[in-house]
Amino acid sequence: MRYELPKEEFLYSGHIGCPGCGASLAMRYALQALGKKTMVVIPACCWSTVGGFFPSTSLKVPILHTAFETAAITASGVKKGLLAQGIEDVQVMAWAGDGGTFDIGLQALSGSAERNDDIIYVCYDNEAYMNTGIQRSSATPFLSWTTTTPNPVFKDTPKKDIMEIMAAHRIPYAATATPSFPEDFLEKMRKAKQVKGLRFIHILSSCPPGWKFPSELSVKISRLAVETKVFPLYEIENGRKYTLTVEPKGLPVGEYLKLQGRFGHLTEKMIQAIQANVDEEWSILREKVRGTRREAKGKAKGRNGQKGKGERGTGRESP
Amino acid sequence: MERVISGNEAVAYGAMLSRVQIIPAYPISPQTTIVEALSDFCGSGKLKADFIKVESEHSAMACCIGAASAGARTFTATSAQGLALMHEVLHWAAGSRLPIVMANVNRAMAAPWTMWCDQGDSLSQRDTGWLQFYCEDNQEVLDSIIMAYRISEKVLLPSMVCLDGFILSHTYEQVDIPDIKEVDRYLPSYVPKFKLDVDDPHSFNGAFLPDVYMEQRVKLQEAMEQAKSEARAADEEFGKAFGRRYGIMEEYAAEDADVLLVTRGTITGTARVVVDDYRKKGEKVGLLKMKMFRPFPTEEVRRVLQKVRKVAVIDRNISFGATGIFAQEIRSVLHQHGEGTSVFGFIAGLGGRDVTPGVLQEIVEQVKGKEAPEGDIVWMGVKP
Numbered sequence: 001m002r003y004e005l006p007k008e009e010f011l012y013s014g015h016i017g018c019p020g021c022g023a024s025l026a027m028r029y030a031l032q033a034l035g036k037k038t039m040v041v042i043p044a045c046c047w048s049t050v051g052g053f054f055p056s057t058s059l060k061v062p063i064l065h066t067a068f069e070t071a072a073i074t075a076s077g078v079k080k081g082l083l084a085q086g087i088e089d090v091q092v093m094a095w096a097g098d099g100g101t102f103d104i105g106l107q108a109l110s111g112s113a114e115r116n117d118d119i120i121y122v123c124y125d126n127e128a129y130m131n132t133g134i135q136r137s138s139a140t141p142f143l144s145w146t147t148t149t150p151n152p153v154f155k156d157t158p159k160k161d162i163m164e165i166m167a168a169h170r171i172p173y174a175a176t177a178t179p180s181f182p183e184d185f186l187e188k189m190r191k192a193k194q195v196k197g198l199r200f201i202h203i204l205s206s207c208p209p210g211w212k213f214p215s216e217l218s219v220k221i222s223r224l225a226v227e228t229k230v231f232p233l234y235e236i237e238n239g240r241k242y243t244l245t246v247e248p249k250g251l252p253v254g255e256y257l258k259l260q261g262r263f264g265h266l267t268e269k270m271i272q273a274i275q276a277n278v279d280e281e282w283s284i285l286r287e288k289v290r291g292t293r294r295e296a297k298g299k300a301k302g303r304n305g306q307k308g309k310g311e312r313g314t315g316r317e318s319p
Numbered sequence: 320m321e322r323v324i325s326g327n328e329a330v331a332y333g334a335m336l337s338r339v340q341i342i343p344a345y346p347i348s349p350q351t352t353i354v355e356a357l358s359d360f361c362g363s364g365k366l367k368a369d370f371i372k373v374e375s376e377h378s379a380m381a382c383c384i385g386a387a388s389a390g391a392r393t394f395t396a397t398s399a400q401g402l403a404l405m406h407e408v409l410h411w412a413a414g415s416r417l418p419i420v421m422a423n424v425n426r427a428m429a430a431p432w433t434m435w436c437d438q439g440d441s442l443s444q445r446d447t448g449w450l451q452f453y454c455e456d457n458q459e460v461l462d463s464i465i466m467a468y469r470i471s472e473k474v475l476l477p478s479m480v481c482l483d484g485f486i487l488s489h490t491y492e493q494v495d496i497p498d499i500k501e502v503d504r505y506l507p508s509y510v511p512k513f514k515l516d517v518d519d520p521h522s523f524n525g526a527f528l529p530d531v532y533m534e535q536r537v538k539l540q541e542a543m544e545q546a547k548s549e550a551r552a553a554d555e556e557f558g559k560a561f562g563r564r565y566g567i568m569e570e571y572a573a574e575d576a577d578v579l580l581v582t583r584g585t586i587t588g589t590a591r592v593v594v595d596d597y598r599k600k601g602e603k604v605g606l607l608k609m610k611m612f613r614p615f616p617t618e619e620v621r622r623v624l625q626k627v628r629k630v631a632v633i634d635r636n637i638s639f640g641a642t643g644i645f646a647q648e649i650r651s652v653l654h655q656h657g658e659g660t661s662v663f664g665f666i667a668g669l670g671g672r673d674v675t676p677g678v679l680q681e682i683v684e685q686v687k688g689k690e691a692p693e694g695d696i697v698w699m700g701v702k703p
Contacts, residue, residue, distance in 0.1 A: 037517050041385065049526050057522035062515040064388050065524035067411055070381035073373060077343065077385020077393075078515060080369050084340035084391040090517055108381065111374030 003183040006032040015058035017050040020215025022205035022222060023097075023124040024050060025179035030093065030122060030201075031061060033189030038091045039082075041075040043105060044068035045097035046131045047124075071096040072109040076117035091120060091193060098125040098139035102160050113169035116197040120189075123162065123200070126207035134210045141230075142277060143270050145262045154265065158277060163236065166200045170239035174200040177233065180222035184233055184245050191235075204231040212261020224256040229282045234289065241296075242288040253278050320496045326487030329457040329494055330396060330422040330480070331356035333464025335366045336502040337420070339394040343371040343382035348434050349484040350398040350424040357394075376401035380408040380419075387417040388523060390514035392468065395419070398484060399426035399440040406444065409477075413448025413539065415524055418471035418478075418509070420464060421449075425584065425635075426484040427670040435671020436484040438584060439636040442612070442644045448539055450478040450546055451612040453583040457492040459565055459610075462557060465497075469506050469553045474542045483585045483635075485671065497561055505560045543614040550611055567611040570623055572598055576605025578686050579624070581632040581649060583609040586667075586674050590633075593679040604683055609645065620652050629661050631686045633679070635668045642695045663692045667699035674699075 010031035017024035023046055031038060039062045042048060051059050066074040075094035082090055096105055101123035109121060128146045129135040136146040138160040149155045166174045173195045177185040185203075192199040206222040208215040225231040226248055233246040253275045257263040266274075324332065330353045334342070342361070344354045360366035373379045376397050383393040397405065402423055412419050427437040441451060452467065454460045460482050467478035482488055515523065527535060550567050558564035572594050573579055582590045587608045597604035607623055609616075624630055634643025641647060646664030653660050663686050668674040678699050685697065 039389075039515050039517065051522060051525065053526045053528050054522075054531060057520075057525065059522065060520055062517060062520040063522040063525065064385065064515060065522070065526075066384065067381060067408055070378065070384075070408065073343075073378040073381045074385040076371070077341070077382035077387075078389045079385075080341050080371060080382070081386030081389030081391035081393070082515075084369060084386070085389070087389075107374060108378050111378055114374075115372070 005182065005186070008032065008035070010036070010038075010060045012058045012060065014052065014056070015050050016052060017046070018207075018209055018215070020206070020208040020218035021046075021050070022179055022203075022207060022218055023047060023126065026122075026124050026185070026203045026205055027059075027095065029179055029182055029185050030189055031059070033186045034091050034093065034120070034193055036061065037089055038093055039064065039078055041066055041071055041078060041092065041094045043071040043074075043096050043100040044131070045100050046126070047095055047097070048131065068100055069104040070108055071100055071105050072112035072117070072119065072121055075119040075121070076112045076115075079118050093120045093122060095122050095124070097131070098123060098127060099129045099137045101125070102139045102162055103137050110169065113166060113171050113198045113200070116171065118196055118198070120192050120199045120201065122203060124203045124205040126205040126210055127159070128210055130207050130210040142274060143263070143266060145265060151265060163202055167236045167239040169198075171200055172197040172238055173235065174202070175235035175245075176202045176204070176231065178204050178222045178226060178231065180219045181226060181233060181246055188235065188245070210262070212264070213259050217259055221256065221259055224251065224259070227251045228253045228256040229278055230256055232282065232285055234285065240292070242285070242292045244289045320498075321493055322496055323491050324457060324494050325352065325489055325491050326457045326460050326482045327352040327424065327489070328356050329461040330464060330482070331360060332494075332496050333461040334394045335360050336497060336499050337394070337465050337468045337506055338392065338503070338508070339366070340368050340391040341371065341383070341386035341393045342368050342395060343373045343379040343386075343393075344395050345373050345376045345379050345397070345401060347376070347398045347401040349426060349488045350396050350401070350422070352488070353396040353422060353424070376404045377408060380405045380412060383419045384408060384412050384415060384417060387419050388415065388515055390509070390511040392509040393419050394421070396422040396424070398424040399428055402440050402444060403428065406447070409444055409447040409449060411524075412477045416475040416539070416542070418468065418475055420467045420471055420478045420480065422464065423479050423481045424484045424488045425481050433670045434484070436486055437635045437669045437671070438481065438483075439669070441479060441481045442636045444479070445613055445644070448476060448543070449613060450476055450550075451481060452478065452610055453481045453612060454487065454610075455585060455587045455608065457487060457490070457494045458563065460487060461494055461496065462561070462563060462565070465502060465506055466550075466553045466557055468509075469556075470546055470549045472509055473549045474546045475512065476539070476542050476546060481584070486585045501560060505556065546614050547616060565610055567616050568619060569608040569610065571606040571608065573605035573607055573623060573627070575603055576627055577603040578629045578631060578683055579605045579607055579627045580679065580682070581607045581609060581630060581645060583612070583645070584635065586633055586635065586679075589674060589676055590679055593676050593683065596676075597683065615648055615652070617652050620649065621656055624649065624653055624660055625656060627660055629663065629686050631663045631665060631682050633665050633667055633674070633682065635674070637666050637669065646695070661691045663689075663697065664695055665697050665699050672700060
């Protein structure tokens with residue numbers, strides 16, 4: 001069945017994102033899913049300027065730019081301010097990069113998550129400080145080159161697991177997404193819209209200048225991240241219920257890495273080390289997904305002896 | 320209604336009577352009882368507001384910015400380290416032109432750890448674009464919170480109302496708590512000129528290129544200038560409604576003074592006693608109480624000080640490597656306009672050391688005996 005994208009657009013041409021920018025595509029899809037009654041809070045990140053410099057804006061929804069480390073709490077403040085005036089039908093979306101989420105904004109995000117503030121927090125993760133010109137963040141992957149992890153001192157620690165950090169807050173909804181799987185992305189945003197409380201969407205945002213690949217490969221590389229299990233697409237409900245939403249093909253990680261200049265220095269041994277890490281992370285996630293299915297099955301059997309709703313792991317049940 | 324309340328309770332009553340809608344706050348001594356009182360007001364339904372227990376002062380101010388951008392009346396309170404942590408977002412609040420009001424309970428800065436009063440914390444924030452008001456007693460604290468909303472919402476700049484830690488925050492005084500209906504007439508509901516609106520979408524605080532940034536700064540400065548007249552108007556209207564006035568500054572026996580003390584905060588109350596004693600003896604000692612520090616009432620201060628031969632500025636703060644901050648500002652005001660006025664700068668009461676009538680008398684005596692100051696700073700009561 002052909003998937004129909006929403007017709008109404010909220011990101012107009014004229015934005016100044018780089019050619020092939022995953023974050024621009026992600027914003028387009030996110031707003032299509034959420035619709036007109038959405039306000040966006042943007043801390044320091046590429047999107048501080050992607051929408052245009054004053055007095056231009058390429059977004060057809062209200063935008064509030066804010067300090068680097070404050071995306072979550074500023075969005076919470078907007079939501080509270082609207083509620084104080086009796087405005088209940090507006091979604092407030094924080095839209096931050098990996099630096100503003102994994103690093104400098106983590107404290108405020110944790111605060112909002114612990115209070116379960118009623119916002120959608122989107123991290124578009126391009127795996128380094130790209131707005132300032134490719135400096136490593138705690139989202140930068142193992143063995144990646146950046147300007148602050150130059151040859152030969154490439155990133156020597158793994159990427160921080162932000163999804164597990166958010167799951168540990170027991171927020172009602174957390175999901176990963178990529179703009180290369182738009183159906184999955186839009187469904188997750190729509191699902192998030194129906195949930196109350198803090199909803200966290202982690203988007204892998206392919207970045208041609210930062211990852212060093214030609215812009216026309218942006219969607220392909222984004223798909224390969226999923227198919228190689230480097231960035232699995234899944235969701236976590238209430239910090240407990242894990243559901244895989246796209247079954248990856250399980251291609252070798254080399255297929256993903258070899259297209260990107262930031263991994264151009266990798267030896268076969270280094271690629272094997274990355275493959276081992278990806279396999280290990282995947283098996284941990286797989287076990288959590290299976291555990292969720294077993295639990296759902298057990299509950300369903302205990303109830304009526306029939307197959308449980310969550311058993312097939314579509315993740316499309318209404319929350 | 321007359322009640323005996325602490326300075327911190329006066330802050331909380333001021334916020335409640337202003338019908339604030341969003342209160343994000345984080346506890347810090349000696350501000351904490353403000354947070355507790357407001358929490359209680361919200362919990363018991365006395366105040367219909369959302370009290371948000373944020374995880375830091377930085378987030379408290381960021382939350383105020385979000386809520387005020389959405390169009391709500393917001394309030395928070397802090398002290399010292401908390402205010403310093405907010406520093407970045409104080410700039411954001413002013414640059415966003417949001418009429419947020421905050422109480423700062425003046426406490427000296429670490430290191431080393433200290434909990435007690437001086438005004439170095441708020442004076443360190445003087446260039447952030449916030450209006451600043453300093454209070455002498457608990458009544459002035461309560462009244463200043465209400466007036467601050469009226470001024471801020473006129474000029475679209477945030478206000479900081481400062482009270483001396485412990486000396487006011489934890490001291491109980493008789494305070495007239497105005498009837499909320501009268502406050503409603505004085506301070507109507509906040510109607511934002513600009514706010515986030517899905518039916519009229521705009522981008523707020525987006526990047527400015529060099530061809531427009533300076534103009535935005537000019538507008539901020541113009542709003543500061545306008546705040547002087549709005550503060551005077553707010554004070555006059557407050558006087559009509561509630562029978563109390565403070566002015567943006569106050570001259571006390573200043574007219575013919577040979578020596579004029581310049582104070583703010585609680586030292587003012589002590590200085591009044593000292594001035595009275597000298598006057599009883601027939602000595603011409605006077606007082607200028609500075610209530611408003613930002614915007615600085617340049618013309619008004621100059622008008623008063625030009626007529627005085629000797630001015631003793633008492634600073635409960637120090638700008639390291641320079642002088643007391645008020646002394647600096649006053650010397651700058653008199654520059655080229657007050658050749659006949661000598662400005663003596665005294666640093667007193669840092670980290671909660673008492674500034675007693677004796678300390679102030681010593682200052683007066685020192686100034687009486689000298690034609691001009693021997694240096695830029697005289698430290699009062701420092702152990703050898």
